Amino acid sequence: xxxxxxxxxxxxxxxxxxxxxxxxxxxxxxxxxxxxxxxxxxxxxxxxxxxxxxxxxxxxxxxxxxxxxxxxxxxxxxxxxxxxxxxxxxxxxxxxxxxxxxxxxxxxxxxxxxxxxxxxxxxxxxxxxxxxxxxxxxxxxxxxxxxxxxxxxxxxxxxxxxxxxxxxxxxxxxxxxxxxxxxxxxxxxxxxxxxxxxxxxxxxxxxxxxxxxxxxxxxxxxxxxxxxxxxxxxxxxxxxxxxxxxxxxxxxxxxxxxxxxxxxxxxxxxxxxxxxxxxxxxxxxxxxxxxxxxxxxxxxxxxxxxxxxxxxxxxxxxxxxxxxxxxxxxxxxxxxxxxxxxxxxxxxxxxxxxxxxxxxxxxxxxxxxxxxxxxxxxxxxxxxxxxxxxxxxxxxxxxxxxxxxxxxxxxxxxxxxxxxxxxxxxxxxxxxxxxxxxxxxxxxxxxxxxxxxxxxxxxxxxxxxxxxxxxxxxxxxxxxxxxxxxxxxxxxxxxxxxxxxxxxxxxxxxxxxxxxxxxxxxxxxxxxxxxxxxxxxxxxxxxxxxxxxxxxxxxxxxxxxxxxxxxxxxxxxxxxxxxxxxxxxxxxxxxxxxxxxxxxxxxxxxxxxxxxxxxxxxxxxxxxxxxxxxxxxxxxxxxxxxxxxxxxxxxxxxxxxxxxxxxxxxxxxxxxxxxxxxxxxxxxxxxxxxxxxxxxxxxxxxxxxxxxxxxxxxxxxxxxxxxxxxxxxxxxxxxxxxxxxxxxxxxxxxxxxx
Numbered sequence: 033x034x035x036x037x038x039x040x041x042x043x044x045x046x047x048x049x050x051x052x053x054x055x056x057x058x059x060x061x062x063x064x065x066x067x068x069x070x071x072x073x074x075x076x077x078x079x080x081x082x083x084x085x086x087x088x089x090x091x092x093x094x095x096x097x098x099x100x101x102x103x104x105x106x107x108x109x110x111x112x113x114x115x116x117x118x119x120x121x122x123x124x125x126x127x128x129x130x131x132x133x134x135x136x137x138x139x140x141x142x143x144x145x146x147x148x149x150x151x152x153x154x155x156x157x158x159x160x161x162x163x164x165x166x167x168x169x170x171x172x173x174x175x176x177x178x179x180x181x182x183x184x185x186x187x188x189x190x191x192x193x194x195x196x197x198x199x200x201x202x203x204x205x206x207x208x209x210x211x212x213x214x215x216x217x218x219x220x221x222x223x224x225x226x227x228x229x230x231x232x233x234x235x236x237x238x239x240x241x242x243x244x245x246x247x248x249x250x251x252x253x254x255x256x257x258x259x260x261x262x263x264x265x266x267x268x269x270x271x272x273x274x275x276x277x278x279x280x281x282x283x284x285x286x287x288x289x290x291x292x293x294x295x296x297x298x299x300x301x302x303x304x305x306x307x308x309x310x311x312x313x314x315x316x317x318x319x320x321x322x323x324x325x326x327x328x329x330x331x332x333x334x335x336x337x338x339x340x341x342x343x344x345x346x347x348x349x350x351x352x353x354x355x356x357x358x359x360x361x362x363x364x365x366x367x368x369x370x371x372x373x374x375x376x377x378x379x380x381x382x383x384x385x386x387x388x389x390x391x392x393x394x395x396x397x398x399x400x401x402x403x404x405x406x407x408x409x410x411x412x413x414x415x416x417x418x419x420x421x422x423x424x425x426x427x428x429x430x431x432x433x434x435x436x437x438x439x440x441x442x443x444x445x446x447x448x449x450x451x452x453x454x455x456x457x458x459x460x461x462x463x464x465x466x467x468x469x470x471x472x473x474x475x476x477x478x479x480x481x482x483x484x485x486x487x488x489x490x491x492x493x494x495x496x497x498x499x500x501x502x503x504x505x506x507x508x509x510x511x512x513x514x515x516x517x518x519x520x521x522x523x524x525x526x527x528x529x530x531x532x533x534x535x536x537x538x539x540x541x542x543x544x545x546x547x548x549x550x551x552x553x554x555x556x557x558x559x560x561x562x563x564x565x566x567x568x569x570x571x572x573x574x575x576x577x578x579x580x581x582x583x584x585x586x587x588x589x590x591x592x593x594x595x596x597x598x599x600x601x602x603x604x605x606x607x608x609x610x611x612x613x614x615x616x617x618x619x620x621x622x623x624x625x626x627x628x629x630x631x632x633x634x635x636x637x638x639x640x641x642x643x644x645x646x647x648x649x650x651x652x653x654x655x656x657x658x659x660x661x662x663x664x665x666x667x668x669x670x671x672x673x674x675x676x677x678x679x680x681x682x683x684x685x686x687x688x689x690x691x692x693x694x695x696x697x698x699x700x701x702x703x704x705x706x707x708x709x710x711x712x713x714x715x716x717x718x719x720x721x722x723x724x725x726x727x728x729x730x731x732x733x734x735x736x737x738x739x740x741x742x743x744x745x746x747x748x749x750x751x752x753x754x755x756x757x758x759x760x761x762x763x764x765x766x767x768x769x770x771x772x773x774x775x776x777x778x779x780x781x782x783x784x785x786x
Contacts, residue, residue: 225399228256233406241418242269243286245410249381249403250288257399258367258383260289264351265371265379265411267318271419280321280328282351282379319351327351331377336369336400338392339382344368351380360384364391369404373412381407424457424484431491436464439472440728441536441662445632447640447654451482451597458651459486459527460595461494465501468771468778469734470536470726473501474657476593477529477571478548482651489525493517493571497531504773507531507544508580511571515546518572526572530565530593534585536662537726541591544580546571549596549606552614556588556629558621560614587661588629592617597650598639616642632656666693666727672710674717674737682710682723686733689725695785698731701764702783706733708757709779713737717776730766730782738776 232252239245246263253261267283321328326346330337337344339360347368348357360366361384371379381404385391428450436444444464451458459479467473475497479490496517500510510531518525528548534541543551543563547570553561563583569576585591592613599609620638624630630638636656643652668689672678683703690699706723713721717737726732745758761768761781768781 222395225395229399229402232257232403236403236406236410239410240414242411242414245407245414246286249407250286253383253403254288255290257396257403259386259389260287260384262287262382262384263371263379263407264319264381266377269378269411269415270376271415281318282321283318285379319353321350325350330368331370331380334370334372334377336367336397336404338364338397339366339368340364351382361387364393365389367392367397367400369400371404371408371411373408378408378411424487427484427487427491428457431487431494432461433463437466437472439464439466439536440470440726440732441660442472442534443632443658443660445636445656447636447652449597449640449652451649451651457484457487458482459490460597460651460653461490462593462653462655463494463497464655464657465498467501467533468504468736468773468780469724470662470732472534472536472657474532474534474591474593474655475501475529476548476595476653476655477527478595478597478653479525479527489518489521489527492521493527493529497529502771504771506580507533507542508578511544511546511568511578515571515574515576515578519574524572526570528570528596532591532593534591534657534659536660537667539585539587539659539661540582541585541659542580542582544568544578546578549594549599549610551594552592552610552617553583553585554590554592554617554621554629555586557626558618560618560621562610562614585659585661587659589659590617590629590632590635591657591659592639593655593657594639595651595653597652598643598654601649612642613639629658632658662726662728668725670723672714672721672723674714674719674721676714678714678721679707679710682706685723686725693727695727695731698783698785702731702733705761705764705781705783706735708760709733709735709781712743712757713739713779716741727785731785732780732782734778734780736773736776736778740772740776742770742772742777743779 232249235252236245236248239248246265249263250261262284263286264282265285267281319327321331326343327350330343330347333343339345339348340363345357348360351368352360360382365385365387367383369381369383370377371381381400383392383400428448432448433446436446438444446462448460448462459477459481461475461477461479463473463475465473465475475494477490477493477497479486479493493514496514497510500513505513511529514527514529518527527546529546530543530548530551531546532541532543532551543565545565546568548567550565550567551563553563555561565581566579568578594613596606599613600606601609604612616639617635620630620635636654639654640652668685670682670685672682683706686702686706687699690696690702710721710723713735714737716739719738722734722736724734724736726734743758745762764783765781766784768779770777770779
């Protein structure tokens with residue numbers, strides 16, 4: 033009997049063999065010999081090095097010629113010789129040496145290496161096509177005959193695939209106990225599994241959302257650990273400590289399989305070229321886990337199991353659907369691993385191997401358990417992160433205006449950019465609030481920080497500003513009340529704010545500033561001007577007076593309000609950024625010519641383009657207002673004494689204005705509505721009543737008095753002599769409303785004139 037033994041041990045890296053046809057699937061993997069050990073030597077197997085060939089002292093090499101065997105082995109003290117080789121075409125039992133093999137083989141230091149043998153060049157290719165290494169982990173098993181063990185010196189059968197390794201003295205490495213006669217010599221692959229689990233968990237941990245984590249699990253396991261994987265997740269996935277309601281449903285989230293054709297560039301060739309098989313049809317879309325069913329029991333057990341176990345075999349039809357269990361390979365070629373998060377099972381993963389590949393081993397259940405645990409915990413965290421991101425997005429969206437109003441005589445555009453994708457909320461805000469008399473309040477503010485707390489404070493300040501604007505207070509008074517509100521919210525609630533009121537009739541704008549960067553006014557000719565507005569102290573300081581200035585707002589000009597995130601960063605100070613912004617606006621206006629202002633939306637985009645890669649330190653709020661104004665010829669304004677003749681005079685004045693504007697078709701409706709509103713005003717007013725008509729895209733009528741009580745629409749009874757005026761206004765007018773002022777109120781209505 034031959035005193036040598038041939039074993040094949042897969043390694044983590046597949047290397048080409050010298051003298052072997054690369055097309056040979058068995059020759060695509062380098063075989064690392066299972067060395068025998070001298071007394072006192074290390075029990076770990078020698079690992080192959082990529083640096084070159086080397087020879088252990090005491091080895092012998094025979095010439096490699098076609099049809100002969102070239103063997104390399106280490107002579108043990110017992111006198112036995114272990115040889116290793118790879119069989120090619122030739123006489124039975126012949127082998128050619130591996131191009132790279134045992135640790136320490138150096139052809140330069142060993143004259144007996146295969147590189148020094150005459151005729152070796154005839155069998156080895158000088159520049160063999162080098163394959164691309166597979167990822168770290170358990171290597172793809174070659175096709176072959178896994179059930180045919182290599183011959184042992186004692187004539188016993190040797191079966192590959194068992195864990196552990198046998199020492200030179202016949203003792204098992206892990207326990208030190210002697211192996212029973214006839215037990216197959218195990219192969220040690222613990223290092224491969226550890227490297228694979230480390231690489232796979234790192235890849236899974238890189239994902240931040242649900243799809244990335246599931247994809248990381250699939251890409252890490254196929255084809256290194258399995259030929260196919262099916263990942264089922266609970267639908268819907270529970271969030272945190274939420275208790276799911278309804279039945280437990282598992283939905284197929286993702287599948288991954290070895291493609292029919294692998295990438296053969298750079299010399300990579302799979303050990304096996306699998307043909308399409310029944311694995312390609314495995315997997316149902318949705319399944320319901322019924323209480324007490326076999327699948328429910330397997331999921332409750334948490335630990336991965338082989339599908340040849342009775343419980344798992346009974347659970348497959350429920351998971352895969354009718355007939356799906358017949359597509360799963362028999363034996364230990366499939367593992368069903370429940371995915372358990374922090375509180376409960378959230379899914380399952382099914383790992384499959386084709387019949388051409390070596391089956392799973394017992395320790396592969398530990399690998400599957402590690403993969404399932406890391407994936408489930410990552411999915412739990414991804415769901416929580418997704419919920420937090422959703423809450424942050426909803427919070428920021430509700431804090432900012434959903435749409436901008438369309439006040440008379442001004443056009444608006446806005447932008448908001450968070451500080452980063454991971455910080456989607458912040459304290460910056462903008463707002464545009466319509467005011468009585470066709471005016472509009474423009475607000476931009478910045479609360480310190482860009483967190484959930486900053487966004488909450490910003491929401492409270494914005495609501496306060498809207499309430500104060502509805503009272504028609506002067507800008508400096510609005511900032512004063514905002515300062516008081518910030519102090520009531522708590523200490524260190526600091527914010528900057530700029531509040532401006534634009535009047536399209538007078539073409540004037542009144543601005544008050546609380547520590548905010550100054551606005552920039554872009555004139556129609558292309559000149560950009562930084563408005564000189566007293567800066568004031570930030571909101572929240574307390575005990576500070578704010579000052580307002582009134583400036584011209586010519587038609588065609590554009591006012592730009594912004595937060596400091598646009599002009600200040602680590603690379604530049606705020607005043608340098610303001611100057612760069614002014615130059616950017618002027619350069620953009622030059623592109624459209626002196627008589628045509630740039631479009632607002634395009635202007636906002638151009639402004640944001642000035643931001644560089646390192647200029648995003650803070651969130652950014654931007655509000656642009658184009659002043660169109662209302663021409664004096666489109667405005668009619670009168671004072672009426674609070675007397676009984678006032679309604680009749682109001683009808684006559686309105687009729688003359690409509691005739692001058694060519695709107696005689698609206699005369700009857702306007703006279704009726706003006707008469708009703710003026711009658712209600714003079715009934716309770718003590719000071720002169722104002723009447724104003726504005727012709728824009730609609731006809732707007734405004735009646736003001738010194739009575740703060742707002743009129744209320746009510747249904748008049750049949751016996752009532754009055755109370756029907758507002759009912760007529762509500763039925764005939766396009767829109768109507770009443771706004772309380774600091775000096776009284778204004779009742780207005782609009783009519784279409786086209």
